Amino acid sequence: MSAAFAEVGNSEAKNTIWKKGHSGIITAQYLVSNLGWETVYINADINHPADGENKHPLAYLQQVKRDGKYYNVPVHHAMTNYRPTDKESAQEQGLWKIYKSRGLKVGPTTLNIVDYNTMRKVPFGFGVSNGGMHTWLFSEGYVYEVHWDGIGASLYEKTPLNLFNWLSGVIIVPKDSSGLLKSLPQVARHLHE
Incomplete structure (x- = not known):
C-alpha cells in the first residue's frame, strides 16, 4: 500500500502506512x-x-452493533449473511446451543446476495480479519492474499469472498469508491461521526 500511495504522490500516507504496517487494525x-x-x-x-x-x-x-466499531475501527456499513452455513452444521455449533439453552429461537440464515453483489462492484479495498492479525486486499468480490510461508505459485492466492476462510472482519474502501456502498446497511453511524 505504501508503494501505491507513493505512485499517486501522497508521500505522507506512504510514510505513515509503512510505519503502521505491522498491524492491520492500526493501518x-x-x-x-x-x-x-x-x-x-x-x-x-x-x-x-x-x-x-x-x-x-x-x-x-x-x-x-453495540459500539459501531470493529476492534476500534469505526464501522460505516455491514455486509452479512453472504454465505449461510448449511442447516445441519448450524445446529451443531456452540452459539446455537447457547441460544437453545436460553430458550431463544434462531432459525437458519437467509442468503444475502444483494449486498454481496454490491460489494462485487468495489474496485479496491484493504481487508482485516481476526482483530487485525490477518490482512488482505479486496477487489470486485475477490480476496487477494500473500502467504508468507509460500513459495512460487503458493505465495499468492485469489479467493472469492464468499469462499474466504476468514469468516468476519472489515473491508476498508477508499473514499472515491464510497458511493458504491450507499445501498449497504449503515452501522451505528452516529457513534463515530
Whole structure:
C-alpha cells in the first residue's frame, strides 16, 4: 500500500502506512481517520459461523452493533449473511446451543446476495480479519492474499469472498469508491461521526 500511495504522490500516507504496517487494525484506523476511507463489516453468517467459533457473532453483537466499531475501527456499513452455513452444521455449533439453552429461537440464515453483489462492484479495498492479525486486499468480490510461508505459485492466492476462510472482519474502501456502498446497511453511524 505504501508503494501505491507513493505512485499517486501522497508521500505522507506512504510514510505513515509503512510505519503502521505491522498491524492491520492500526493501518485500518489510519485509512479511516486520516484519509476518509469507509469500512464495511463482513460476516459470512452472523448466527451460525461455519467454523463454530463464537468470536464471529460476538464481534458483531458486542462491537459492531453495540459500539459501531470493529476492534476500534469505526464501522460505516455491514455486509452479512453472504454465505449461510448449511442447516445441519448450524445446529451443531456452540452459539446455537447457547441460544437453545436460553430458550431463544434462531432459525437458519437467509442468503444475502444483494449486498454481496454490491460489494462485487468495489474496485479496491484493504481487508482485516481476526482483530487485525490477518490482512488482505479486496477487489470486485475477490480476496487477494500473500502467504508468507509460500513459495512460487503458493505465495499468492485469489479467493472469492464468499469462499474466504476468514469468516468476519472489515473491508476498508477508499473514499472515491464510497458511493458504491450507499445501498449497504449503515452501522451505528452516529457513534463515530
